[in-house]
Amino acid sequence: MTLTQHDISREIARQATAHAATGEAAHHPARGYAPYRSSRLRHPGQPLVTVQDPEGAELSGPAFGLTDVTELDADLTRQHTGEPLGERITVTGRVLDRGGRPVRGQLVEIWQANASGRYAHQRDRHRAPLDPHFTGVGRCLTDAQGQYAFTTVRPGAYPWRNHHNAWRPAHIHFSLFGTAFTQRLVTQMYFPGDPLFPYDPILQSVTDPAARARLVATYDHDLSVPEWSLGYRWDIVLDGPTATWTEEGR
Amino acid sequence: MHPTPSQTVGPFYGYALPFPGGGEIAPVGHPDAITVHGYVYDGAGAPIPDALLEFWQPGHARAGKPGSMRRDPVTGGFAGRDGVTFTGFGRVATAADGHWSIRTLPPAGVPYLSLCVFARGLLHHLYTRAYLDPAATDPLLAALAPGRRATLLAAQEDPRTHRFDIRLQGPEETVFLDFR
């Protein structure tokens, strides 16, 4: 029997109700979230084992620097001989720890589909055109204020095979490092007002509405560049044990 | 402040995250270099062909060094590591058969390599540790039942080769960690 959007939407609603009934905030998705079918065999059944180890290697982390990034890496529209098709955008924001302190000099990596919703990847079989002028990969280091910035094109929505007629809302994948390995984050940034939000089990896996809202960028007219690009702002807060952060001003 | 939620790495990170030499953490020709390798399996025991593993070992300096993914300013492509610096960071994607391998130096100061696992289908990454010394003891290992503890102990295949398999789910599921 075909698994329809209606079936998945019903499962999503059940999970949302179950979360609301807990009355508690949940900052991250549960790893086992049935509406996202690929999660079923890929999440642990045992609870995580808590480690409180001030000598743990994980309280330090990898470092990146000058040699790891060139300036052009942050402009995804200049990586080929021609301009990519699509709506040019700039995406910027700050990377902070849970104490609100900027995460400085750390690596931010992004990847995304092109304006038609197609990844430059052999295994993406979506019948939308590839763009010879767009690979969809960027990287930069955060500055002294924890700020990152990318120039790219707005990615298209794309179909996937979770269920019949499944579509992912437009998104940019982000990978972030903090000063500790425990602060590692891989996530996705979404665009405001996308009508696909309620249908997408990956976004909805974040069952807490306030947490889900933190995955959506804000259109910021002051960031738009005249005759050039539309601006979006998206701040990112890295999680991690209290050993890696302190409340601001403490 | 509340953290930004995690989302899955998905299937299409290939041009962005893996880099040439990502598993070559040991300086070129280092006489102490070891090989660590294994497979990643799902809850049905099937190999996972699109997992991404990150390795972190701080070394005696207890800090990372830049240079894991140096860029070539002429071509914009990867220049590779400089062959000398030990950055402590490695990153490899599993192959079609779920296999991965790295070459690194034995961990310094602690008896384990720290690992972070990402995969399509995994909504939030998982941390674990590969203990390379079969006789290693520490508070984490001591707190685990023997069957669970065994999932963190790499098997020594020869003096310089260690095997560490990762099972995301099931009876032999790897111990995954939450840092507080």
Ligand SMILES: [Fe+2]
């Ligand atoms: Fe995607």
